[in-house]
Amino acid sequence: MIAAASAGLAPAVVAIDAERGTLLTEYLAGTPWQSADAHRPRNLERLAGVLRALHAVPVELPALAAERIASGYLARLRASTKRQDARAAPWGAELLARARDYDARYAPTAFCHHDLVAANIIDDGELALVDFEYAVRGTPLLDLANVAAMNGLTSDERRALLAAYVARVPEAAELDELATLVRLERLMAWFWALLGATQTADPSAYAPYLAVFTSDLERE
Numbered sequence: 001m002i003a004a005a006s007a008g009l010a011p012a013v014v015a016i017d018a019e020r021g022t023l024l025t026e027y028l029a030g031t032p033w034q035s036a037d038a039h040r041p042r043n044l045e046r047l048a049g050v051l052r053a054l055h056a057v058p059v060e061l062p063a064l065a066a067e068r069i070a071s072g073y074l075a076r077l078r079a080s081t082k083r084q085d086a087r088a089a090p091w092g093a094e095l096l097a098r099a100r101d102y103d104a105r106y107a108p109t110a111f112c113h114h115d116l117v118a119a120n121i122i123d124d125g126e127l128a129l130v131d132f133e134y135a136v137r138g139t140p141l142l143d144l145a146n147v148a149a150m151n152g153l154t155s156d157e158r159r160a161l162l163a164a165y166v167a168r169v170p171e172a173a174e175l176d177e178l179a180t181l182v183r184l185e186r187l188m189a190w191f192w193a194l195l196g197a198t199q200t201a202d203p204s205a206y207a208p209y210l211a212v213f214t215s216d217l218e219r220e
Helices: 002-006 035-039 041-055 066-079 088-105 140-151 155-166 172-198 207-219
Strands: 013-017 022-025 110-112 121-123 127-129 136-138
Touching: 035 041, 035 121, 035 140, 041 110, 041 127, 041 140, 041 155, 066 088, 066 172, 088 172, 110 140, 136 140, 140 155, 140 172, 155 172, 172 207
Parallel strands: none
Antiparallel strands: 013 022, 110 136, 121 127
């Protein structure tokens, strides 16, 4: 977050107390995006510019280890005594295969936010990003896929986001690659929500996420 703030892309960090798990940042007077904001064409262009800048920021971060994350999710679900969703087995196999493919194919070249839900984008005329808990080094396309997956972008909106990012008309192969990573991000998000629901006394907090990601995965 300090690195992102130094580039004008996040609120400044005022104080950190790692022992107590406390982070104090500068207050931003802007408004967090709502879901509808992520679907506005002009906002997709603005966000693409912010991501280009973020991806160029030099920072020491661990690379996304997709297979390790996927394997961890699946192992924790297997250890749960709660009844499993019937989709967990086939989607788990798919997640693991796609995660292995990601690790094999993509070099971790960029500073990726990797949690670009609308509420993590603050708008006061300029855009700023918050909540860097899942920040990693990854391929730049990872963040574009994350935007699409976390905010339910249509195929046309994905194309517009990618076009704004690369500043040209995307090639068909690039759009296919983006769609592949969107599927990976949705699977990761679904298993994150499912795991959260199995490990809490009140799974209702995860129900909306499960419903949205289930619908998106089944529709693809």
